Amino acid sequence: MRILLVTGPGGAGRTTVAAATALTAAGNGARVLLLSGDPADPLAALVGEAAAEPVEAAPGLAAVPAAAGVLVARVDCGEEFRAELVALQERGSALLGMVGARPLGAEELTELPGAEQFALLRALRRAAAAPGIDLVVVDLPPLHQAVATLALPAQLRRYLARLLPAERQAARALRPVLAQLAGVPMPAQWLYEAAARWDEELAAVQAVVEAATTSLHVVAEPGPGADAALRTGLLGLALEQLPVRAIVANRMVPQGSPDPWLAGLAAQQEKYAAQWAGAHGAGDVPVLPLGHLGRDPSGPDDLTRLTGADGLVPPPSGDSRARSEWVVEDRLADDGVLVWVVPLPGARKQDLDLVRRGDELLLAAGPYRRIVPLPSVLRRCTVSGAALADGVLRIRFAPDPDLWPRRG
Secondary structure, three states: OEEEEEEOOOOOOHHHHHHHHHHHHHHOOOOEEEEEOOOOOOHHHHHOOOOOOOEEEEOOEEEEEOHHHEEEEEOOHHHHHHHHHHHHHHHOHHHHHHOOOOOOOHHHOOOOOOHHHHHHHHHHHHHHOOOOOOEEEEEOOOHHHHHHHHHHHHHHHHHHHHHOOHHHHHHHHHHHHHHHHHOOOOOOHHHHHHHHHHHHHHHHHHHHHHOOOEEEEEEEOOOHHHHHHHHHHHHHHHHOOOOOOEEEEEEEOOOOOOOHHHHHHHHHHHHHHHHHOOOOOOOOOOEEEEEOOOOOOOOHHHHHOOOOOOOOOOOOOOOOOOOOOOEEEEEOOOOOEEEEEEEOOOOOHHHEEEEEEOOEEEEEEOOEEEEEEOOHHHHHEEEEEEEEEOOEEEEEEEEOOOOOOOOO
């Protein structure tokens, strides 16, 4: 199974491109599942849903048949949130009773901000296990939110490991004694079990996001308005080591128009599309042009007119870009340092900041932050400097004499 994630700056037409890609793949004979978490439900008018009862695409994931054999699945984040919170209350009923808390009923719960991202990630995990599906196309939120959403599993797993480390479960027999000594109740076993369950599910989602069979398309309308948003979003994806398979230049107007306004717009779009192929450090990432219909697309017939770009549908195998590696260069013999090479295409010096915290490095790139564990060899070193050139950050580490093995 292949998974194609589609995102882009707000208003770029990512939902339209996701739907067009799904219909094209289905027209080529693939069995396609189109997944969306958009509560506005724009897919019904785009893909032409059939009047049919929902079917189970995967355990816990319902879908509705649409035109050209596409199954359309929507995420009900409210239902997911209510079910999870009610289950959490039931598992912690003893503790809630001790503090006199009144449990909330499912009917009075409304989802909190961020519930959409959780629900979409869980649906993505289920979709990845859907039997009989060749391609899953996921209509992600706008680019900035999509970066945060895709980074969420790894971030939450780090939080869980710090707040509820698994090794502390071994001390559960001592909790009554520790509680008396500390004067406060120790975490109950159900809390550790819940943390283990969440970590397992988050690990499964993270594996799907980082899999070699998962591709990412970024949709943008070429122009100055989208340029800054695209540069920042690509920087965030690079920080999370999420490779982009293609940039889709949407709503391209035809060249050669006698109308000066249209000719100027076409020239501007071509200029930015060419810049995106290299200026943001995308390198060999292709820019796929999609023409402007002259109106808002509506229905499968309009979508089929948008599918002329080669490469819009990922092939059955072999076309996904590899996750970028952050390698350590050994320059001890020449410069007395080790260099951690971090590719950050499109980054500028003023975008970056880094802080060493124990065995971790906090790296900020624009509005994005990521905390990564240091490779074992760098944990015995101190940061001695960093330099950015050609979209690559090189962090210099000098061996700590107190920790570095002495020769001879």
